[in-house]
Amino acid sequence: MTWDTKLIEKANEIIELYPQKRSALGPLLYLAQEKEGYIDDDSVVEISKLIGITEVQVRSVASFYTMYKQEPTGQYLLSVCKSISCEINNSRELINNIKEFTGLANNETDEDKTFTFEEVECIGACGGAPAVQVNYETVEGVTPTKALELCKYLKEEVPKVIVADELQEKFGGVKSFDWGIEDNSGTSSTAPGFQIIGTAEEK
Amino acid sequence: MKETLLLTKHMRENPEDSHLIDIYEKNNGYNAARKVLKENNPGEVIEEIKDSNIRGRGGAGFPTGVKWGFLAEDQERYLVINGDESEPGTFKDRILLERDPHQLIEGIIVTSFASNISKAFIYIRGEYAKPARRVQDAIEQAYEKGYLGKNIFDSGKNLDVVVHLGAGAYICGEETALLNSLEGRRGEPRLKPPYFPAVKGLYNKPTLVNNVETISSVPWIINNSGKDYAKLGVEGSTGTRIFSLSGHVNNPGNFEIEMGSSFGEFIDTFGKGIKENKSVKAYIPGGASAPWFKGSQLDIKMTIDDVADAKSMLGSGAVVVMDQDTNLVLAAKSIVSFFAHESCGQCTPCREGTTWLEMILDRIASGRGRTSDIDLLLDVCDNISPGLSWPPKMTTICPLGPSAVSPITSLMGSFRDEVESLLPKKVLINNE
Numbered sequence: 001m002t003w004d005t006k007l008i009e010k011a012n013e014i015i016e017l018y019p020q021k022r023s024a025l026g027p028l029l030y031l032a033q034e035k036e037g038y039i040d041d042d043s044v045v046e047i048s049k050l051i052g053i054t055e056v057q058v059r060s061v062a063s064f065y066t067m068y069k070q071e072p073t074g075q076y077l078l079s080v081c082k083s084i085s086c087e088i089n090n091s092r093e094l095i096n097n098i099k100e101f102t103g104l105a106n107n108e109t110d111e112d113k114t115f116t117f118e119e120v121e122c123i124g125a126c127g128g129a130p131a132v133q134v135n136y137e138t139v140e141g142v143t144p145t146k147a148l149e150l151c152k153y154l155k156e157e158v159p160k161v162i163v164a165d166e167l168q169e170k171f172g173g174v175k176s177f178d179w180g181i182e183d184n185s186g187t188s189s190t191a192p193g194f195q196i197i198g199t200a201e202e203k
Numbered sequence: 204m205k206e207t208l209l210l211t212k213h214m215r216e217n218p219e220d221s222h223l224i225d226i227y228e229k230n231n232g233y234n235a236a237r238k239v240l241k242e243n244n245p246g247e248v249i250e251e252i253k254d255s256n257i258r259g260r261g262g263a264g265f266p267t268g269v270k271w272g273f274l275a276e277d278q279e280r281y282l283v284i285n286g287d288e289s290e291p292g293t294f295k296d297r298i299l300l301e302r303d304p305h306q307l308i309e310g311i312i313v314t315s316f317a318s319n320i321s322k323a324f325i326y327i328r329g330e331y332a333k334p335a336r337r338v339q340d341a342i343e344q345a346y347e348k349g350y351l352g353k354n355i356f357d358s359g360k361n362l363d364v365v366v367h368l369g370a371g372a373y374i375c376g377e378e379t380a381l382l383n384s385l386e387g388r389r390g391e392p393r394l395k396p397p398y399f400p401a402v403k404g405l406y407n408k409p410t411l412v413n414n415v416e417t418i419s420s421v422p423w424i425i426n427n428s429g430k431d432y433a434k435l436g437v438e439g440s441t442g443t444r445i446f447s448l449s450g451h452v453n454n455p456g457n458f459e460i461e462m463g464s465s466f467g468e469f470i471d472t473f474g475k476g477i478k479e480n481k482s483v484k485a486y487i488p489g490g491a492s493a494p495w496f497k498g499s500q501l502d503i504k505m506t507i508d509d510v511a512d513a514k515s516m517l518g519s520g521a522v523v524v525m526d527q528d529t530n531l532v533l534a535a536k537s538i539v540s541f542f543a544h545e546s547c548g549q550c551t552p553c554r555e556g557t558t559w560l561e562m563i564l565d566r567i568a569s570g571r572g573r574t575s576d577i578d579l580l581l582d583v584c585d586n587i588s589p590g591l592s593w594p595p596k597m598t599t600i601c602p603l604g605p606s607a608v609s610p611i612t613s614l615m616g617s618f619r620d621e622v623e624s625l626l627p628k629k630v631l632i633n634n635e
Contacts, residue, residue, distance in 0.1 A: 019279075023387050025387030026370055027368065064389040067329045067330070084292060084523055085450055122290070126523070127447060133330065137333065192329050194336060195339045200332075
């Protein structure tokens, strides 16, 4: 997809935040991912023009980081942690359940583009192990059974905005800490929800 | 044993609205910044921080005041806050970002004043989208009040703060890799020398890189005094520290304590014991990079120096407890897989070595191990970190490779029987 004027305007706003244009590369890649669900070739061309580096340089950076997806993702990116605290708290059973429900292996997307499933390294939710992220919104203390219910809910209810608080209440358990502040913000894409990129959304 | 709340006091007292600027200000918020900008010169602030003896909370434990003093002279200098918290077991910066963002911003204002900096970046890992949103909201509130932007607190000083989201790379917690990432490059660590951030940092300009918890401690130190801070904790590990406790404990969480009590006491008091009343087989004292301690070593004191003397590190303050029934080969494999996945690929010993370690551990865990595998594991480790000593010797640009060696040496040092039990027995010819 080539970028329209509005998107280019947004990109230029982001570039303005930095003393050197190239620093905006990361956020601009998220901008592409928000639109397309991955880093598509057209966006690579647009970004390379906007910040004045080659397309290969853009792709080289995009492919280095786990969160920039090189292939199209589904509506919901399920990232299940398998690092030490989750590993010893039974994340493997949870992973197996999700695999069975979705029929997906690690890093696969289903045909109707509902789910992308991935096993990931530590997401900083160790006190709430095992933990899952849906579109980079964290849900903690998810049992293998609750993980199935979460998948079912996403498939059947198809929520537009993913809000951590809501999923935590429905499918979560023990937390890393008291979350305290009530929150109804989240994201509706597989780019993390963040104001500067324009991916943060209120429910 | 109880908590000493400095950094987590405001969020505990105002659980539902600690993130709002008005509530923060009602609780003495932004008075440290106001005071410093009106009454002090930068040298006085640096002295105060030096007096506190606070050491960096990111993992390396370098004295913060000394670091500030190293910053080279230049018209253009930067402050970068390291919020790329990704060390397995660690979730203490997350709570500070999510629940008390103004404390961090106030720390940034004071730090920038002390080091004559007018542009700061907060690098937050991409998976911390929610904490990043909170910090961004808080920054916008601070701009509205005139605490950030031009002529802050009518002092004639300017300060801009930008939140930059990472994209899922543990290695960007290494300060020079973080700077590369912030420049829009692959997160590959730089060679030191010449790239010491204090001299050649962001855009090759002098740059101060400090951890979220370190900078969040600054307002308290200014509001009280460096000497008051130094009275807390023990010599060499002053002040409080937020420890992240996870694994097989009944009550995981973040706990802010003065350093100096034993791990056993800490786990009993705050973790409320081990799940199902089991015993501790092993525990990790400072994040996945740290060598493990045995369950019989719970009397080690939680200070930077005591843990170092016992041949591990307090690192990021992440305590992971493994009970008597834990399969330690799988635990080690999880940690080694982590490092194999997160290796940036620049240095051969790390890129190749971590992958080999992962494969060998995988076959041992799944019952396909060979009798020679223990020697092979140790040989690969020795190629990554010659001599397998602690602190580790390095053949690589950064410590990631040697970190992957920690779980293997722990396993072989204290739990070799467990690994051997998974391997085929040696066949004895003429069995007698």
